[in-house]
Amino acid sequence: MREDLQRSIATILSELGVDVPPDGVSLERPLRAEHGDWSANAALMYAKLLGKSPRDLAGEICERVSGSDLRHLERVEVAGPGFVNFYLSIGWLHDVLRDVINAGEDGYARFDFGASERVNLEFVSANPTGPIHVGNGWWGAYGDSLGRVMARCGYAVHREYYVNDTGRQVRMLGESVLARKSGDEIPDDGYQGEYVTQLAKSYSGPADAMVAGKWASEMILKEIKNTLTSIGIEYDAWFSQASIEESGALNETIDQLRAQGLIEEKDGAIWFLSNTAGLGDSRDRVLIRSDGTPTYLGGDLAYHRNKFLVRGFDRVIDIFGADHQGQVASLKCGMKALGVDTNRLEILIGQMISLMDGGKSGKMSKRLGNFVSLDELIDDLGPDAVRLLALMGSLDQANTLDLDVVRSQSMDNPVYYIQYAYARICSLGRVREERSIKRMPVKDVDLGVLSHPRELELLRVLETMADTVRDACEERAPHKITVWVRKLAAAFHGFYHDCPILSQNEDPGDFALMQARLWLVEGCRIAAAIAFSLLGVSAPERM
């Protein structure tokens, strides 16, 4: 329907001499019902170009569209400063429901505009020096969900966790474990959390900080995997930083940069002239220290070069916490210097999640061990609630999580609201079976009897689903699915409350209405199931 209207407007505009952009004219769903089902602002956009007043142009468009025989189109009006508003018969909504049912859970709101583009999606990548914290879970849920959404839109998504399994922090971890084991003081930069003590108890290897550190980080990584798995976050690859450094990839990267005169040795260290050479960085960066060990940036450049140039991904999306945003400029400079189109490197920055516990907010530190781990939160709230909470807002909104509020609300959490809608749908199915009520094939059912305000409201929400999935993908904003599914649940609960579905009356009219409502319910079930799967939230059949 949308496409029909867009095409129709585009044709009229081009007849009037406007170069219509390839992605079509803009068409929106007005917020207010009296502004129609669809609204076009083309007259406002092109009036100046054509030397006409917006309202005159709108009138002209209006007249020409009215003359066409678009399906479901009831009337067209000019409104406000020059909007063209389209009013449709409710039949178009019934068509939407039929589409949902025919396409089903697998096919509806599925796209192929991703065109199998190979996307490397990196997220979380927290150092395995301790349990992951709530912020990691937030960005993890976001990244995982984004991957699901992009996969549904036709991208070939490869999810990756970059494991920092080498370097100074691993050594510090090892020293901390050894200190706990021997009863010594933990070093100043060491890790003081309780988990270090636990690790020390079961460590039986040599008293070598690097060996102990590697062992400990492997143990911790296992726990991290368990934690992430428990909220439905899965990876295709756990990519080892050590493997990058050992493979010589860093040297290849440096050679490639050196060939362009972007490398300089100074004070025994190897520098990337990301600022001096005019690449736009705020300063030059060390890639290899004077002691011969690579810096984090050195490894990360080699890693990203590997993603683009060795493994040949078409697109790389990284989700970093705000505490890593200092890395962004350097990484982009590096990729540009290596010949990568930096439009293909998207770095999304997740703002920090601050926690309030017992009415006070404290700074969390992995080093001091005084942070709330993701595990604890999952134990408190359950995996679904954590996932949904994490996907409530956008990535660039700094979140405050008041643990007291979240805990006290746990029985009144948004997740139950949407899952309850699903459980009610499933319950209807069970009752229908019990009462031996048949559901006729949808092709034999007249959906046109759905005209109750609650039914129409619900259909209107269903109608926006496919666009919501597409927007969530294009804007890298999976939380839009959350916003949408809450609307769906609200519309469903209202419908359920006001419209009896399993009428026991044998009157033929009621039977027809019951059949149509049963299919409306099924359409909601399909849509909710899709949304839940994109969000990584379970769809309980009873609660």
Place this chain on the structure above:
RNA sequence: GCCCACGUAGCUCAAUUGGAUAGAGCAGAUGACUUCUAAUCAUCAGGUUGCAGGUUCGAGUCCUGCCGUGGGCGCCA
């Protein structure tokens, strides 16, 4: 000091990427179960979108300057 974000109802967050009268949930007030699950529904109340300018038919959204908050400015990661 410089760089990057963010600032929307008492609280937590949305807002069709520039659209028409800024929306939900929680918290507050009041009502609705003898029916398919009340973990629900309905009504009320709550706002100068941090402040001041600018751009245009139109700004929470874009530009400039302040103010506030967070993050970054290592041969840490």
